[in-house]
Amino acid sequence: MTGKGVIIWPSGAKYEGEFSGNYLHGYGTFTTSSGSVYRGGWRLNAQHGIGRKEYSNSDNYEGLWKEGVQEGSGRYSWNNGNTYIGNWKNGKIDGRGVMKWANGDIFDGSWSNGLRHGSGVFRFADGGVYIGTWSRGLKDGKGTFYPSGSKHPSLKKWCSSLNTGDNGSISNSKEHGAKKSRVKRSLSEKVSVSGSSRSSRHITHRTASLDANWNQYDPAQESTHRDSSRALSLTSDEGQSEAPEKITWVYEREYMQGVLIMERTRKYSELSHKKKWQNTFTAQQVKKSSCVDIFGGRQSYYLKLNLQLGIRYTVGKITPVPAREVRSSDFGDRARIRMYFPKEGSQFTPPHRSIDFYWKDYCPMVFRNLREMFKLDAAEYMMSICGDCGLRDITSPGKSGSIFFLSQDDRFVIKTLKKSELKVLLQMLPKYYHHVGNYENTLITKFFGLHRITLRGGKKVRFVVMGNMFCTGLHIHRRYDLKGSSQGRFTNKDKINGNTTLKDLDLTYEFNMDKKLRESLLKQISLDCRFLESQQIIDYSLLLGLHFRAPENLKSLAELSESMQQQENSTPGDDALKQGEQFILPKGLLLVAHEPSSVNTAPGPHIRGNTLRAYSIGDKEVDLLLPGTARLRVQLGVNMPAQANRKLLEDKVEATEVELFEVYDVVLYMGIIDILQEYNLRKKFEHTYKSMHFDPTTISVVEPKLYAERFINFLEQKVFPETP
Missing domain, CATH: 3.30.800.10 (Phosphatidylinositol Phosphate Kinase II Beta)
Structure with a gap:
């Protein structure tokens, strides 16, 4: 079969269009026995190129296809009124895109495997806006919530590829025009391919309905977080008669796998929106250097x-x-x-x-x-x-x-x-x-x-x-660059966002781990430091990444909000908040005996070496079991389980900042970086100069032997202390 023609199958399916070498190949219309209709490009019996499909349940998709599934940019409209415009991969929402729900809520940001994953902006139908990060469909990391009616930064310039208008509608005229031109180009292309015909049942299977994850959004879950902000709104002691419209309160929040663990109330004027947004959402502007x-x-x-x-x-x-x-x-x-x-x-x-x-x-x-x-x-x-x-x-x-x-x-x-x-x-x-x-x-x-x-x-x-070192499927919630020195080793709070790498004085946790794991870790760190000392290397640091597990003792979001309200001496939440949906939270970390057949041993190039042994389960080789994820191989610097305990700081935490938990289960990723700085003549002069102004033991630039000793002692005593 070559050219144009019509095939009608006994099941009632029908194809009318172009053929090449006994394949559906070119442009054509395929109608399934269930009533779904596809019009667009074909390649070797599969939808490929630009096409539009009307499903039997009244769903519609218009955009790019590849080998029978959605791949590239496209628009999908559900029969319940939800609409998505953006990128697709292997038949699932993946990449940058905008989702608008029937209730008026809009999300513009990154997606992965059908779920919100990465940076994004969530605009509620009532005007509230949340700017932050998601991981596998759950809020994960730091973000900022602007309640309804409050002042918030303009979002137009940040929605460059897929825009949301001021009235909440999704504008897609430019994309539609681009699609139309691509359709014209695809129709003019003819490719001859030889082969045998495939059955219509294979074609029907390739056009199956969408994965349920694409439409699993629950407005009640998002509105619970939004309503909690209203209950937590701070009011002036003198009353609201003093021009409250001049003071806009916003909420800097931090989530772990959908669980709110910290909230800080600030005035809108105190935020540096431009810098924060540039660091999180827009294309990164690299620093100019003479070499580039x-x-x-x-x-x-x-x-x-x-x-x-x-x-x-x-x-x-x-x-x-x-x-x-x-x-x-x-x-x-x-x-x-x-x-x-x-x-x-x-x-x-x-x-x-x-x-x-x-x-x-x-x-x-x-x-x-x-x-x-x-x-x-x-x-x-x-x-x-x-x-x-x-x-x-x-x-x-x-x-x-x-x-x-x-x-x-x-x-x-x-x-x-x-x-x-x-x-x-x-x-x-x-x-x-x-x-x-x-x-x-x-x-x-x-x-x-x-x-x-x-x-x-x-x-x-x-x-x-x-x-x-952070190549992992788990979300890295915190990053630390630790040198063991204290002079200038802190980060300005106004410059901290979800991607900031913090320093020594910013570390508010100490990590307790299995006795055997700690012994192996510190032994290898000592060996590595002695090697760097022999090469006259200084200024290296331990890059430490933390993945937090949501606390096990939390039962519901309502209880979380009530606890936070008590700490802030705020009024209790309304009935809608108390009736919030129950969260099914992951349990803590678990060390289990190593089984090579059930473990992915190479998720990244940083993984190499033997499986570690753990004292807590009888000095056996161990893996890490995380509920909701795969079983992970425990190695030095990779997938290392620990407990993060908050240190008692001398400085009091601001009254507007509340952290709800003192102990967390964490997964650690670490490595020694920046190992190319030699203790040369210039560094010796720098050490002499800084020693005249600061305590010589607190500055970063010291001779290699002292640097290695200080680095090891800092990690042994302050970061990974011995468990009593």
Whole structure:
């Protein structure tokens, strides 16, 4: 069958449209026996391209399809009045999009696997607005709630791709026009494919109804949080006659897996909305540095494209070489691969849209062996960094001015280096290779590649590829950069948001863990610090990520709100709040005997080494069991269970800030980072200068032996103290 035609099946299904090589291929209309109608593009018996489907239950979808499921941008309207406009992946809502419910509530933000996941804005029908983060459909992390009638920042400029109008309607005229033009282009394309015909039952199966998760939103759950704010609204002691409209109260909140654990009441004027929103929701503006000014206005695009081109070439060239032991000649600046990438392409390189550049890959055989040592497949490495999805910009947590990129699957971090840092890494690479080979549980940063880009003018950009220590399916609620020093090691409260990396003096918890796990952790930290000391390295830190589990003793949101009201001496909530839905909360962490067949042993490149043993279950190899998630393998720095106990601080917490719990079950992720700062002459001068103004034991810059001792003692006594 080739050309145009009609097929009618005995079941009553009917197709009218184009064929190619016995396949439904081209443009056509398919009507199922149940009454669903699809009009649009086809490819090998499956919906593919632009199409519109009217389901038998009156649901409608118009947008992009791929191999029979929704993939790309599209609009879905449910028969109950709910509407979604945005991105889809593998038949589920995934990416950026706007959902409008029949009751008038609107969510504009990130989605994953059919659930709200990431940053977003939730606008209630009564005018209230919540700006924050979600994880797997639940509020998770920090956010800000603006009650109905209060002043809140304009949301128009933040809804760039899918806008919500002032009246709450979803505008999609631009997208509809883009879809229309794509339909015209798709209709003009004809592709001939040979093969045999497939049954209509396969086609009907591929057009099955949507997953229930897409429409599982419960307005009562969101309204419970909204109503609690009304009950908690603070009123002036002098009464409301003193122009209350001039004072707008907003609520800075923090959630853990849908449970409200902290709320801070502030005036609208005290918030820095522009900076907070830029750090959380909009495209990250990377800091300008001398090493990337050469790329002009499109610096990020050119740099990422050059990285992908170079890494694809290098890994493809070195992978076919037979594996062998690393030799002394494989180290140093002269052990390298060089290649020129002209824009128009060459005999060895493809044409590209960037600018001409020279590529240098340092110590390729060493890093190839390191990737194999870290159990990283070369094909996975290339697909993660050089795949179609590209790289993402992330904000630098430090003051170095380095540019950071993150692979789309979150497995790798790419960081630009200074020339001095490159030199240090090349010098220490032989010892580093030996150290990570001897200690497979090392917490030191995993390096996977060291490269340099040079333009025709001679300007250079150097960068290193590292493993992302926070590559996990669990949401990281807190991030800490701990050095063991105290001078200046705090973060301005006004600059803290959900993505901020906090410092030593911001740490308000100490972590108690299994005796055997703690012993293994501190032993490896000591070994790693002694190695860095031998290389005259200072200024490194422990990057610590916390995933909190919702407290087990909380029974309902109503009880939570009542408890918070008592602490704030506020009036009790209304009847609607007391009748809030009961929450089914996850239980605490549980250590269980290790079963390799039931554990995902490699969710990220940072995982390597033996399974740890736990004292609490008889010195056996253990895994971590988290209700609601998979069973996780416990290793040094990865999936480590602990209890976070709040420290008693000398400073009193503000009256408007309330944290409801003192002890949390947490999962810890950690590693030693920033290991490329040598204690050189410049650092010695810095130490001398700062010692004249501050206590020498509190400043960060000290000689390597003292730095290592202070770092280890701080972690042993303040962060991971011994359990009585």
